[in-house]
Amino acid sequence: MSDSEPCDDCGEPTTDALSRTVRLTVDRSQIDAQRLCPECFAEWIDRYEREMQSETQVISDDGTDIIVD
Ligand SMILES: [Zn+2]
Known part of the structure; x- marks a missing residue:
């Protein structure tokens, strides 16, 4: 399998x-x-929730915010 690409944050090869x-x-x-x-994702969500806590929802159906695939 050659579907590994580096993580955008830490650079670790990560499979799809x-x-x-x-x-x-x-x-x-x-x-x-x-x-x-997965590790950076967990940190990212953590950070996002801390920073955005009172302003936005983490996932919202209409409009703004964050989409997690
Ligand atoms: Zn990473």
Whole structure:
């Protein structure tokens, strides 16, 4: 299998099966997208929830915020 690509954060080779992609969008414009290994993904969500806590929801159906594939 050659479906390993580096994590956008730590650079560790991560297979598609394990990687998570996060996309941060505001008003339907993508402002950030990262392909992360499970560890960095967990940290990212952690950080996101801390920073955005009172302002936005982590996942919302209509409009803004974060999409996790
Ligand atoms: Zn990583």
